[in-house]
Amino acid sequence: MQISSGVPGFDGLVDGGFPAERLYVVSGPPGSGKTTFCSQFAANGAKNGEDVLYVSMHETKEGIREDMGSYEFGFDRALDTDRVTFLDSFSSDGRRFFGLPGERRDSSGVTNRLTGFINSRDIDRVVFDSTMLLRFLLDDGEDTMIQLLSSLKRCSATTLLISEMTDPSAYSEEHYLAHGVVFLHNYLEDDGMRRGIQVLKMRGTGIDTDIQDVEFTDEGLHVGSAATLTH
Amino acid sequence: MQISSGVPGFDGLVDGGFPAERLYVVSGPPGSGKTTFCSQFAANGAKNGEDVLYVSMHETKEGIREDMGSYEFGFDRALDTDRVTFLDSFSSDGRRFFGLPGERRDSSGVTNRLTGFINSRDIDRVVFDSTMLLRFLLDDGEDTMIQLLSSLKRCSATTLLISEMTDPSAYSEEHYLAHGVVFLHNYLEDDGMRRGIQVLKMRGTGIDTDIQDVEFTDEGLHVGSAATLTH
Amino acid sequence: MQISSGVPGFDGLVDGGFPAERLYVVSGPPGSGKTTFCSQFAANGAKNGEDVLYVSMHETKEGIREDMGSYEFGFDRALDTDRVTFLDSFSSDGRRFFGLPGERRDSSGVTNRLTGFINSRDIDRVVFDSTMLLRFLLDDGEDTMIQLLSSLKRCSATTLLISEMTDPSAYSEEHYLAHGVVFLHNYLEDDGMRRGIQVLKMRGTGIDTDIQDVEFTDEGLHVGSAATLTH
Amino acid sequence: MQISSGVPGFDGLVDGGFPAERLYVVSGPPGSGKTTFCSQFAANGAKNGEDVLYVSMHETKEGIREDMGSYEFGFDRALDTDRVTFLDSFSSDGRRFFGLPGERRDSSGVTNRLTGFINSRDIDRVVFDSTMLLRFLLDDGEDTMIQLLSSLKRCSATTLLISEMTDPSAYSEEHYLAHGVVFLHNYLEDDGMRRGIQVLKMRGTGIDTDIQDVEFTDEGLHVGSAATLTH
């Protein structure tokens, strides 16, 4: 089964949408649109009546509502429904869930609580923002990260994991572990930034690996030329 | 709400000013103008009747007054008003606040005292100069830095954090954690230095990501051609 | 003795097939086709009546069946026969075999159990997916990896070991230890990805070391121009 | 107040001289002229009746006298007057001052003795040759270096600190901490070395950041074309 990314123009690059119940990594430098991409994905799920878990270690619920409220894809409204569970890792709820950072963290406990939550609530879509902060919450060493991601791959939700990454060829373990990798480009060219999106990997489906133009529009990220898109 | 940067020509790059109550990183190599940019930001706040906290681990109050006194934006005068609290981390006041370096530092204490001060005094603008010295004051490890910055993001002040950084693509955790990143360029070109400024990231607002010319003028940093600017 | 890779067009690059009972490394960046190559190799063995061990630390049996079911080389069907033993390192069987990660790992025990299994069952072909996860299962340090691979080289099975590797000249110890190295290229060229395959090393046989075009077709990876291939 | 560098042609690059009572870093590869630059600075101070402290961890008093005696700027003669205190860190005086390396070093003691000496003797100019050897004398870790330099910045002397550095963009903490950075270039060009000098940073004054030609003449380093200089 394929599910829509919610990003206009993207699904065509992956044969109709993300193969469901798998783990994908969304990577790119600061300001490249990773959070917007994932918010569109989450909003799309809520719109379809799916249950969404959005775990942010970067933003409060209010912050993300405000940021995404400037777009028309409706994540701000979805955040106020029961469809979306927003977990801010630095809120008191977040601290109960993950343990207070620097105090009593139990990495297999984090893995168990997280997969338990996803499975028991029948969550359909998960967004994790981000690996840098996952590393902060988990013990040092890549082993706990491998264990957590391997467990998430075995859950029945479709997960997007934001991974901070500057160089599209400096892969980390999450890029090898994921079923697919989407890279958001943001590179200097003739004194300006050019934005692009590229599917580097996608298990079990044909993909278009070319770099596509992407731009920020009123409806969020938009792959390909806006002029030729019908909404 | 957007607030002015106080840097002529800059606000137009970020849709009218910095979205308020958020955390921004100002990065660049030595001599690129980071401290001047932030002093203009602080002076602008004071001029508008806002309360400003300027934490320097680089300069004494006298040193910064002298350096900025050669410009006309008035940070030297603002430093003598009640609007601006200047905290020199190596002064006796600073040592009381942060603890003596190398002796008894308590990183969650630093986070708590700092956010407590900002919240209790209703500080509107904060400048931190700089991450290198924050790292010096805090425990080693990136965890305490992530914790401090995450707490600052939850304060109601607008914060500029100076981050030493040479290569505009060698991002550190503060660039991913911040709501926005401004990079000051200072690169060798045909035997001379060319100065530039670039907005790499800005959550929740449209931005112009082109590199803009910037120069030092009598009124401080000045984005774009001085000839076409009206004061 | 040479055995077929099961990948159309590949055997001609290595003088008719892989010299049997040896260890080969298959390397490349995420999305370059390493798992598909190895699945074709495994399916080919099963089709010939050979016994195959497929050890995955990345996929469940269901996941790999689904991914490879979109191709016509029949690995999905082979997985349901007695010819193929699929060992998912994170399943309960896998945990019994390798020990629970982070709990009680005994690296010479892993080496012994694995070579014991291969030898006692007269396994003909082995696929290991991958070195990153082997490193996760084994103790840190390259010594246990060298010990395991040296033991595998002494087994009478033909083994393909997937090794995550981005840069075709950043060799790790497995590339020096293996009897042969196959590299899958996936490089950016004029805004698109170009796929290639290259035999970097092959002991005891003549090889063609040129980079060959490779593409994903209905029958899996396909070396050289599909137009000139007869099925 | 600006004070002359003592290097013909240099003061014009920094608006008339170094702003007094501040800390400057002089960087460059081996053989680029760092010690000669600083000796000219020290000799100029002595000539003006200022008190100079020259701390060398590289040279004996005799060695520097001999090296600089081949130039006409008079540092050899100044070394024999009361104006200049030369501290050789490996002499018995030096060892008393800094503690025997490897035996009993007390980094805050070094900071205190050094700033105490500068302040009690009303030293006007200080030369430190160099950071590599400061690191040798101080405890490992960048913290003690930051503490020492921050204390020096608060002294009323004008200090030049020689910092070994090959690549003009591989900045260390001293480049960020200093009020100014002067870089001496020494780069290979068409089979020969080209020498240059560049002011990368200078707080509180306008600067010319172009790379200037520099050459060794009888009067020491000489910025710009010798032909057009009047002595």
Place this chain on the structure above:
Amino acid sequence: MQISSGVPGFDGLVDGGFPAERLYVVSGPPGSGKTTFCSQFAANGAKNGEDVLYVSMHETKEGIREDMGSYEFGFDRALDTDRVTFLDSFSSDGRRFFGLPGERRDSSGVTNRLTGFINSRDIDRVVFDSTMLLRFLLDDGEDTMIQLLSSLKRCSATTLLISEMTDPSAYSEEHYLAHGVVFLHNYLEDDGMRRGIQVLKMRGTGIDTDIQDVEFTDEGLHVGSAATLTH
């Protein structure tokens, strides 16, 4: 005294052959021909009635016999004579000699047993395959490697040491310690691999340091154009 390398076309590059009783390093990336070069060297010694010790941490005696049996230089036959002692470090003999890896290694014991064996048996030629596995057998740290190689240099045998190395300018200590360094190139050029051989260093004799073409022929590696060679 010079001794032949056994590689057609090579001796002319080093003034007639390797100066005897010295240590040489043979370096290059995977698949560049290091083992074939050294097997030719060993076979040439056996053919001349010399005593040869071949220590492999990569291959069994059967493996190397099979690999080299496809060439005509006769190392497969030499392996069955008394002239050649083949020591497989992972065989039971090898384990007795070197100690079981990971259990009881005694690096000066390895050095003593090895030089004792070479001296007491009057071994004329030694091949070591390779430094990666020497490092595996010895304690960590470069000290034991330096000690072993320095001892080997004092033996009266001529030794070839295979050293894994990708970049011809990323030298390790063995390249500085050896009396000579031979580099086998294997670099990508216009979508294919080009092979070359180069003598980087050779104490006490004139050398031709140009990169020479090298190819795999029926008689093994062959330096220069095969067409102009007389066998």
Place this chain on the structure above:
Amino acid sequence: MQISSGVPGFDGLVDGGFPAERLYVVSGPPGSGKTTFCSQFAANGAKNGEDVLYVSMHETKEGIREDMGSYEFGFDRALDTDRVTFLDSFSSDGRRFFGLPGERRDSSGVTNRLTGFINSRDIDRVVFDSTMLLRFLLDDGEDTMIQLLSSLKRCSATTLLISEMTDPSAYSEEHYLAHGVVFLHNYLEDDGMRRGIQVLKMRGTGIDTDIQDVEFTDEGLHVGSAATLTH
């Protein structure tokens, strides 16, 4: 006072010879001629009736005699006179002097014995081959190296220290500590090696910093065109 290097064509690059009683570093990649340069320096001293100490951690006395015997500058004969003390660090004499590696090394003891030997015997020229092996003999950490070199700089001998170094801009502490640095180039150019020599640094004397051609001739290294040299 300047003393001759003994290398035809070199003294002219450093204003007539090396300034006496100082420390120089000779650097370059394997095979670039560092040992030959230093042997010519030592032979020149012996010829002039000076006392020479040659410390080699690479070669036996017999080995260096044999290597240098192929040249006409007479170091082989000088080695048999009382003028030259050859200390092989791995001989029994060497071990008594430096302590057995890995057993009981006392780095300040090494410094004291070495400078004591040089001073008590009035040694005029010292050659150290090389820093890699000095590091092996001394404790880890750069501190003991700095201490030893600083002590050598205070001796009345002229010392050449061979320093392994591949990249002429990757300086180590010895390049900053030395009074001068000579670099021997050995770089790939149009499929061949080109040799060159360059004086990167020389305190207290004018130098020619251009890269000069250098070649191996019967009389050893020879700077500049052999044709135009008169012996």
